Amino acid sequence: MTSSDKPVMIEFRDVHKYYGDYHALRGINATIKAGEFFSLLGPSGCGKTTLLRTIAGFEGISSGVVLVDGKDMANVPANKRPTNMVFQSYAIFPHLTVEQNVGFGLRRDPRSKEEKMRAVGQALEMVGLAGYGKRSAHALSGGQRQRVALARALILKPKVLLLDEPLSALDKKIREQMQLELIKLQREVGITFVLVTHDQEEALVMSDRIAVMFEGNIAQLDDPETLYRLPKTRQVANFIGTMNFLPAEILSEAGGRAEVQAPGLGRLTVDIEKQISSAPGTGQTTIGFRPETATLLFDGQAATDRESMGTVSEVVYYGDMTYYDVTLDDCDAPIRMSMRNVFGRPVLDIGTRCRVGWSPGAMVMFR
Amino acid sequence: MSEPQGRGFWRSEAATGLYLISPTALFAILLLAAPLATTLLYSVFTDGYLEIIPRFQLCNYIGECASLKLDAATGEYVQDQTYLGAWSDPVVMTLMWRSLYVSIFVTAATVIFAYPVAYFVSFNVEPSKKSLWLFLITIPFWTSYVIRVFMWNVMISRTGVINSTLMSLGIIDEPLRMAFTIQAMVVTLAHAYAPFAILPIYVALEKIDRSLLEAGQDLGETRFTTFLRVTLPLSMSGVIAAVLIVFIPTIGDYITPNLIGGGKIPMIANMIEVQMLQADNRALGSAVAVSAMLVVGAVSLLFLFLNRRYLKGNK
CATH class of the missing domain: 1.10.3720.10 (MetI-like)
Structure with missing residues (x-):
C-alpha cells in the first residue's frame, strides 16, 4: 500500500515551541496523510506530547505553522478544531454516567434527543461497551474508561483522533488486546489517528508510519519496517529494539559500497547508500546489526553466509527464546544474539566456545 | 491457648483507638453532650423563680405557659406570670x-x-x-x-x-x-x-x-x-x-x-x-x-x- 497518493491531513512547517528558555520543539517539519495511523515515538521529554497538543490546540506554538486539513490552526481554539483527543488519564467526567460522557460533545448537535441517544448507543457498541450506558463513570475499570474515552471522541466524527499514551496505564494483556482493537477500529472508521507513545513495540505494531523524536527533533520518519531495519542514527537504532554496534575501519569506498574491517568479523562489504544520507569517507565508523540477524551454529551446521568464532559470556533464557551474549575473538564488547528455542537444541552454558553465523547484508553503517 | 477475654480486649486495636480518643471524648461529653442534655431537659421543665422545677410540660414550645413561684406560707408552688411558648410567640x-x-x-x-x-x-x-x-x-x-x-x-x-x-x-x-x-x-x-x-x-x-x-x-x-x-x-x-x-x-x-x-x-x-x-x-x-x-x-x-x-x- 502506498500512502503517498493520499491527501495530506496534518502538516507541520518549521514548528518551534519555547517554554521560557527551554526549546521544546526545534523546527518540526512533517506531514501526516489522511487515514494514516501515525505515531510519535520517543523517550519522555522529547516533545512528542507537546507536538500532539499543538494539533489539539492545547499548546500554542512559538513559530511555524500547523495545518489541519489544509487550514492554518493558528487562531483556531481547541473547541473549534476538527480533532478529538483520548487523554492519557482518559479524563472521564466522574460526575456523569457512561452515556452522558459519550454524549458530552453532542450538546450543540442539531439532531433530536432520540437520534443522539441512538448515536451514543452505536458508539458504545463500537467500542464493545453496549449496555454500559447507565453506569456511573467511576465504577469502570481502566480498560473500560479507555473505551469510553474512545467512544466519546469518535462519536463526534473528528478528522483526526489524537491519542496521548492511551495504553500506558493498562496492564500487559489488556494493552496488547487494545492495540489490536485500535488498529481494527482505525481501519473501520478510516479516521487519521495520531498516537503518542514511548513504547517502541506499541508503535511498531500499530503504526503505518512512525516519527521517532529526540530532544524536540524528529530523528527519523519512516514506516515501521524501514525504521527497524535501517535506522539512520545509533540513537534511533538503540531506541527501537536492540542493536549490536561494532567499531569498524573503512578501507575503501566505491559505487555505494564500502569495504570495512571490523574486529571479530574481519573484512566485509556494506551497502551505504541505503543507510545514511551522507556517505562517510575513509576512517573510523560504526557498523551495527540486529540480534536476530546473527545465529549460533550448532554441530555440523553450515553458515549461510559468513562465520566467526566466539565465546558465550551471558545466557538469558526466556522460554520461547534464549538471548546469548557472545564475545567474538579479537573483539572487546560482546554482541547480543536472540535464538529461537527449537526442540532438541541445547541451551549453551557460559564459557562455551561457539560459531556465529552472520550476513554482511544485514549490516548497517553509522557515521 | 487463648488469652483471657478481658486482657484481649484491653490490648486490642479497638482499645487503643478508645485510649486515643478518650481525652477528646471526655471533653466532648462534659462540655457538649451534658449541656445539650441539660438544655433539652430544661426546655420541657417548668420555670420557677431563680430555679427550674422538674415538672414536665410542652408549653415552652407551643401554647401558653405559666411560671411558678414558691409560696412561703404554704410551701407550695403557685402560679406567677404567664408567657407564650416559643412557636406560639x-x-x-x-x-x-x-x-x-x-x-x-x-x-x-x-x-x-x-x-x-x-x-x-x-x-x-x-x-x-x-x-x-x-x-x-x-x-x-x-x-x-x-x-x-x-x-x-x-x-x-x-x-x-x-x-x-x-x-x-x-x-x-x-x-x-x-x-x-x-x-x-x-x-x-x-x-x-x-x-x-x-x-x-x-x-x-x-x-x-x-x-x-x-x-x-x-x-x-x-x-x-x-x-x-x-x-x-x-x-x-x-x-x-x-x-x-x-x-x-x-x-x-x-x-x-x-x-x-x-x-x-x-x-x-x-x-x-x-x-x-x-x-x-x-x-x-x-x-x-x-x-x-x-x-x-x-x-x-x-x-x-x-x-x-x-x-x-x-x-
Whole structure:
C-alpha cells in the first residue's frame, strides 16, 4: 500500500515551541496523510506530547505553522478544531454516567434527543461497551474508561483522533488486546489517528508510519519496517529494539559500497547508500546489526553466509527464546544474539566456545 | 491457648483507638453532650423563680405557659406570670425568621464572593505560591472574632472611616446610615466567615483533574461552558461544605447583632440570651435554643442530602 497518493491531513512547517528558555520543539517539519495511523515515538521529554497538543490546540506554538486539513490552526481554539483527543488519564467526567460522557460533545448537535441517544448507543457498541450506558463513570475499570474515552471522541466524527499514551496505564494483556482493537477500529472508521507513545513495540505494531523524536527533533520518519531495519542514527537504532554496534575501519569506498574491517568479523562489504544520507569517507565508523540477524551454529551446521568464532559470556533464557551474549575473538564488547528455542537444541552454558553465523547484508553503517 | 477475654480486649486495636480518643471524648461529653442534655431537659421543665422545677410540660414550645413561684406560707408552688411558648410567640418567630434570612443572605454572599477567590488561587496562582496565598487568606484569623466585628463598626458608624472620608471629600453632605442595618450585619458576617468558605471550595477545585477541563474544550465547549458543565458540578461538594460551615454558625451569631446591629436588630441568639440571663426564664430560653437547633438541623440535613447526591458521582 502506498500512502503517498493520499491527501495530506496534518502538516507541520518549521514548528518551534519555547517554554521560557527551554526549546521544546526545534523546527518540526512533517506531514501526516489522511487515514494514516501515525505515531510519535520517543523517550519522555522529547516533545512528542507537546507536538500532539499543538494539533489539539492545547499548546500554542512559538513559530511555524500547523495545518489541519489544509487550514492554518493558528487562531483556531481547541473547541473549534476538527480533532478529538483520548487523554492519557482518559479524563472521564466522574460526575456523569457512561452515556452522558459519550454524549458530552453532542450538546450543540442539531439532531433530536432520540437520534443522539441512538448515536451514543452505536458508539458504545463500537467500542464493545453496549449496555454500559447507565453506569456511573467511576465504577469502570481502566480498560473500560479507555473505551469510553474512545467512544466519546469518535462519536463526534473528528478528522483526526489524537491519542496521548492511551495504553500506558493498562496492564500487559489488556494493552496488547487494545492495540489490536485500535488498529481494527482505525481501519473501520478510516479516521487519521495520531498516537503518542514511548513504547517502541506499541508503535511498531500499530503504526503505518512512525516519527521517532529526540530532544524536540524528529530523528527519523519512516514506516515501521524501514525504521527497524535501517535506522539512520545509533540513537534511533538503540531506541527501537536492540542493536549490536561494532567499531569498524573503512578501507575503501566505491559505487555505494564500502569495504570495512571490523574486529571479530574481519573484512566485509556494506551497502551505504541505503543507510545514511551522507556517505562517510575513509576512517573510523560504526557498523551495527540486529540480534536476530546473527545465529549460533550448532554441530555440523553450515553458515549461510559468513562465520566467526566466539565465546558465550551471558545466557538469558526466556522460554520461547534464549538471548546469548557472545564475545567474538579479537573483539572487546560482546554482541547480543536472540535464538529461537527449537526442540532438541541445547541451551549453551557460559564459557562455551561457539560459531556465529552472520550476513554482511544485514549490516548497517553509522557515521 | 487463648488469652483471657478481658486482657484481649484491653490490648486490642479497638482499645487503643478508645485510649486515643478518650481525652477528646471526655471533653466532648462534659462540655457538649451534658449541656445539650441539660438544655433539652430544661426546655420541657417548668420555670420557677431563680430555679427550674422538674415538672414536665410542652408549653415552652407551643401554647401558653405559666411560671411558678414558691409560696412561703404554704410551701407550695403557685402560679406567677404567664408567657407564650416559643412557636406560639410572634416575637420569637420574628427573630427566628430574621435569623434564618440573615444567615441565608450571609451564606449566599460569602459563597458567591469566596468562589472566585478559591478559583483564582486554585487555577491561576502558580503552584509554588499557593500556600502563601492560603496563608494570606487566613490572616484575618489572627485577630479575635469580636475585634474583627468591631472593626467594621469603626468603618461604618456615623462618624466612622467611610462616612468621614466621603464627607471630607464632599461627596456626601450627611453621613450615610450604614450601622445598625441588616445589610451591615450581612457584610460583617460575610467578611468574618469568608476564609471558612474559601478553603473547602479551594480543596474541591484542587481535586479536579485538569485534563477534564481540556477534555471539555476538546469536546467543543468554550472555557465558560466547560466551567458550567465540568468545573462547577465537580466543585459542588466544596460549595455545599462552605454553605454548611457558614450557615450553621451565622444563624446562631450573637456578637454581630449586638455590635453592628447595636442591639436594635436582635437575632435568635440574642433572644435566648435575654430569656436565659435577663428574664430568668431558662425553660423558655432552652425551648427557643432547641427550636433554633432544629431549624439549623433541618436546613443542614437538606444540604447534606444534596451533598450526598454530588458526592455519589464524585468519588
